[in-house]
Amino acid sequence: MNEFPKTLVDALNNNQDANKGITYISGQDAERDVSYPELKQRALGLLHHIQKKGASEGNELIIHLADNEQFIDAFWACQYGGIVAVPLAIGTSDGHRQKVFNVFEKLETPYIATSRKALQRLKVYAEDQGKESIYEQIQQKAVMLDRIEEFDTLGICADIKPEQTAFIQFSSGSTGDPKGVVLTHKNLMTNLFGIIECSAFDGNDSFFSWMPLTHDLGIIGFHLTPLFVNINQYMMPTELFVRRPNLWLEKSSEKKATILSSPNFGYKHVLKRFKPENQEGLDLSNVRLCFNGAEPISADLCREFNETMKPFGWSKTAMFTVYGLAEACLAVSFPKLLQPLSTIHVLRNSLVAGQPATILNAAKEQSIELVRLGPAITGTDMLIVDTGDTEVAENIIGRVLIKGDNVTHGYYHEPALNQKLISADGWLDTGDQGLINEGELVITGRTKDLIIVHGQNFYAPDLESVCESVDGIDLGKVIVCGIRNPEEAVDELVVFVLYRGELDAFYQTTIDVRRELSEKSGLDVAHVLPIKTVPKTTSGKVQRFTLAKQFEEGEFNEIIAALIELSETQVTDTGAAGSPIERILLEICHSVVADQKISLSDNIFEMGTSSLKLAQIHEKIDEMYPDAVELTDFFDYPTIEELAGFIATKIQE
Amino acid sequence: MPSFTSKTSVQIPRLEGEDVHVWKLKLSDSLDGLSLAVLSEEEVEKVSRLRSSKLRARALSMRVQLRQLLSLYLDLKPIDIHFQHAEFGKPSIINSALSFNVSHSADTALVAIGLCRELGVDIEQWRELDNLDGLVQRNFSSDEKEQWLSINDEDKQQTFFNIWTCKEAFIKATGRGLGMGVRRCTFNLQSPHELRQCPEQYGEATDWRCVPLEFDGPLSATLMVGANACAPLIFEFDSDNFPEIA
Structure with a gap:
């Protein structure tokens, strides 16, 4: 590898091959290519608009956009202008909108890159919550990406230093005080170097992701990493994956992608819908690594996925069980390459902090199976300590600490919390509990809330x-x-x-x-x-x-x-959720008709629900159970109970 | 001599033939000053299912004002008006030739009043919908879907709400409701949004008048009437200053 870039902008500046870039996939037959040189032009063009709005170096820009391409453009506009990027998910719940308001109030000089749609949602939320005055400020500082068509006038680049903040990753707090992990260019360079080295990425690889860009695995793992290696990357919207999980594998197969990722739940989501008999042309033999992280990993699920995909050329060494957290940028430990799933069986009642875990040769009734997550990657140090902060021996359970140039210097404007979580000599408490077994990390639980x-x-x-x-x-x-x-x-x-x-x-x-x-x-x-x-x-x-x-x-x-x-x-008078289908339907109804109590036996029409709301409910049901229900079926099955029964029989057909 | 400053009542012409009056009601967010006593037990019970006090207040405010308004035309006390529901739920007034239809969205309601049975009105505030194309796919006729392809992205939201209010007003006017299947009627996606096609049992498309109702703000509203001509008069209702029928 040539000299590794010192900042994010160095990396994109290096990528001058117009044949390498990002493919944004928005459906079965809809995609758009943007090469890395084009991305730079778009970012600089967008930067002009952001600067015209008044933002300058050191200010913050909240990125609140559903569209991946707009998100990436805004992210890079920030990097070139020395503006701190603050990605916040669009989401569907009030919690997501509340977070935008909380973060906006918390930041020093915030601007926001968003769309008319998203801004309209914020407005509705503000009116509902009596936050009109903050909304006014947000509106004044908003750059609407869906209104920008002209990218020809370029913004003014800042001279970026490695110590400068590149972006802030906020936790998914639903109420109260969101915590922002501050990441500098140097943090990111260190972690990206480690990620690339320990996964041996090179010109033969290409990445395919459905992870949200507001998640570190999305933005760092599956956008920045391939960009640093100067190889192709494909991304599809998370929402599309949720709706059509098979499209992830089908498109990866079509693009011959070698590097994939999904947290634990994603594999389950795929397996629920996957029908091997419908997947004749699927070829997963190009997949070299599939990152499995971001939440606790189930060994059984990994094996089930491996088994199901084996006929399609899926390698048993592809599943890459990793550990990381936003505070480390992204990654902390990776297993060795080209090894199959590696696990240990531990007696459940031996999982006590400060004590050795009882490790068994095989599964027993009282044991659980935990996945090995490998040693720390290049640039990161990792320690397991007891309550007295002393390092413990192998197989003894303790708190997992990390240290390195990749580790954040702290949360945004949280001095007290930073003091609690980061020691004087730079060790950060991950909040996770674990042990080292044969040199590899095993997470046993969580200590923080x-x-x-x-x-x-x-x-x-x-x-x-x-x-x-x-x-x-x-x-x-x-x-x-x-x-x-x-x-x-x-x-x-x-x-x-x-x-x-x-x-x-x-x-x-x-x-x-x-x-x-x-x-x-x-x-x-x-x-x-x-x-x-x-x-x-x-x-x-x-x-x-x-x-x-x-x-x-x-x-x-x-x-x-x-x-x-x-x-x-x-159930007849209060309506708790019963069967899984009933629970899903109830949730859908509540998400559309948020203002009413609905029980399983309520006649949907007697609730005075408008036709448009019914059509929205229908649309959402159709996403979950494609082609199972017609809108007019609501009349024959006007309660959630009846509709759920109807769907159940349809699914069985 | 100084004149009194009290407002004079709005004079409303008497309904005749194919006349339609459309009233715009402002729905109050609080129960202050609302004459709840005019409502039936059933109405109050239904409203009590709403979760937020704001929405309960709006719903009650709508019902109270509806009764006040109808009482002017019927020459009855608001409390003495009795409603009935037809087979597919369309409400009407017992023992009266007067026909009405109500629609509400957020803090605004519309009441259409006429003598023709086939009367439907719908109002929708524009708001972001999760999957506009999906809704079009499932609820527009194939002709409409074809037209949808030529709608510019920035006009999609407005067009959708315009057409949705047409469809909704139509299925309400027929009294059949959503059970008809909104896909079975076709409108012009470009203005004027005339009815192009409808299921046989509701006559020829040309038997229907589709009238866009213009109000300020990001909203769509449509009146559908089974009549030869329709030029509705639009009024705003102010319960502090009752109108009078001439």
């Missing part, structure tokens, strides 16, 4: 404050945990509420909590359970781990069964 659902991070206290707005739930009387469901191989949200009364009366609370979290954060809750006390440490900190453990050990099974029974008897 982070919940990962579908690869997105949520802070438990944020979700708890959402629950606190439910009638009958007091401050500090609710605990939200992300708990692994071993059967489904995903983390599920379980909400514990302090409640000492009869279970019958608790039932309404379970419905209210589900609805609140679904509306505010777009999250689906697996269980809402009553607890008699809130477990706390002597210093008064809530012990989420204790509850999660009790749950995993089955202590709540009886209550769950009782609540399910209640839901079956009360």
Whole structure:
């Protein structure tokens, strides 16, 4: 490799081959190529408009755009102008819009790159929440990318220094105070160098991604990395993957892509829809690596995916189980190349901090299987320490710390938090718990209040404050945990509420909590359970781990069964979600008709729902269950119960 | 002599023949000053299902104003008006030839009043829809989908809402509702949005008048009437200053 770039702009400046670039895929037959030299021109052209709006070096630009191409253009306009890029997801829930307002207020001199549509949504949200005055400011600082057609006048480039901030990655906080990980060019250079070296990327590779660009795996892993190697990259919108997961593999096959990625849930999503008999031409033999990170990894799911894709040339050494976090830019540890899935079996009850894990030769009833995630990559140091911050021996469980030029100097404007998480000699506490086994990292759990659902991070206290707005739930009387469901191989949200009364009366609370979290954060809750006390440490900190453990050990099974029974008897008058299809339909109805209580047995028409809303509900149902339902079927099956039954029979056909 | 400053009531002409009056109502976000006593128990119960107090207030405000408005035409007390619902749910007034149709979106409602049974109105505030092309794909006729291809991106939202209000006003006018299948009627996507085609049982497309209702702001509104001609009169309703029928 030639001398490695010192800044992001160095890298794009180096890429002068007009045959290399990005292909934006927007559908089965819709795509658009933008070469790297063109990208630079577009970025400079856009920079002119951003600077015309008043933004200058050191200011921030929130990137709030659904379109990948517009997002990338804005990102690079920022880099050339020395403007700090702040990507924020468009999303569908109020939580996403709230975050835009919170971040905008938090930044020093913010501007925003967005679209008319997205701005309109922000406006509606502002009117709803009485935030019109902040909206006014946002509107004044908005650069509307869908209005810009002229890219010929170039903006003025800043002289970028490696120590300068390139962008800030904000956590997925749904309420309260969003935390922004500040990343400099030097941080990024260090991590990109390590990523490229430890994956041995070269001119023969090409990348294909559906990850959102607001996620580090999307923007750094699957946009910056191939750009640094000066090779082709393909991206499709996340929303398209969610709707048509098979298109990911079909397009990768068509493009002969060698490098893919997906968090754990994505494999499951694909397998649900994948029909080998319909995939005659699929060829996955070019895939050299498929990054699997961003959330806890299920070994069973990896094997199932490997097995299903094997007939299509999928290599058993492709699945690349990695570890990383936004605070490290992206990556911390990678396994060695060309090795099949590597795991250990550990006795469940030996997973205690400060103690050695009992490692077994084979799976047992009381054991769990954990995936090996490799050693630290070039440029990053990693340590497992005990409560006294002393390094522990192999196989002893402790906190995972990282250090290196890739690691953030801290969260944006959070001095107290930074002091807590980063030691004087530069070690950052990842909040994860793990051990080193045969030189490879194994993550055993999380210590900080982070919940990962579908690869997105949520802070438990944020979700708890959402629950606190439910009638009958007091401050500090609710605990939200992300708990692994071993059967489904995903983390599920379980909400514990302090409640000492009869279970019958608790039932309404379970419905209210589900609805609140679904509306505010777009999250689906697996269980809402009553607890008699809130477990706390002597210093008064809530012990989420204790509850999660009790749950995993089955202590709540009886209550769950009782609540399910209640839901079956009360379904007619209060309408809790029953079957999975019913739950999905209920969620869809609530997402469109946000202003009404809907139960399974409600006649959709009697709710006074407008036809357009019904058409929107229909459209969303069609995304989930293509061609299963006609709008006019609503008349024959006018309740969610009936419609769910109808869909179930259609799916079986 | 100084004149009194009190407002004089708006004078409304009497309805005759194919006349249609369209009233624009402003829906209040609070219950202050609302005469809830004029509503039926059933109406209040239905509204109570709405989750936010703002939406409950708007819904109640709409119903109260509707009754006040109809009472002018019927010469009845608001509380004495009784509604019935036809087979597919279209509401009408018991024992009266007066026909009406209501539509609301956000804080605005429209009430169309006439003597012709085939009367439908719809209003939609423009707002972002997740998947406009998907909605078109599933709810527009093939002729309309063909026309859709030639609509510029920046005009899509407006065109969609214009056509949607046409379709909605039409299915409401026929009384058949959504069960008809909105795909079975075809409109001109370009203005004027005339009805090109409709299911046989609702007569010829030429039997229908499609009238765009112009209001300020980002919204579409359409009146559909089964009549030879239609030039509706548009009024704003002010419950503090009741209009009078001439």
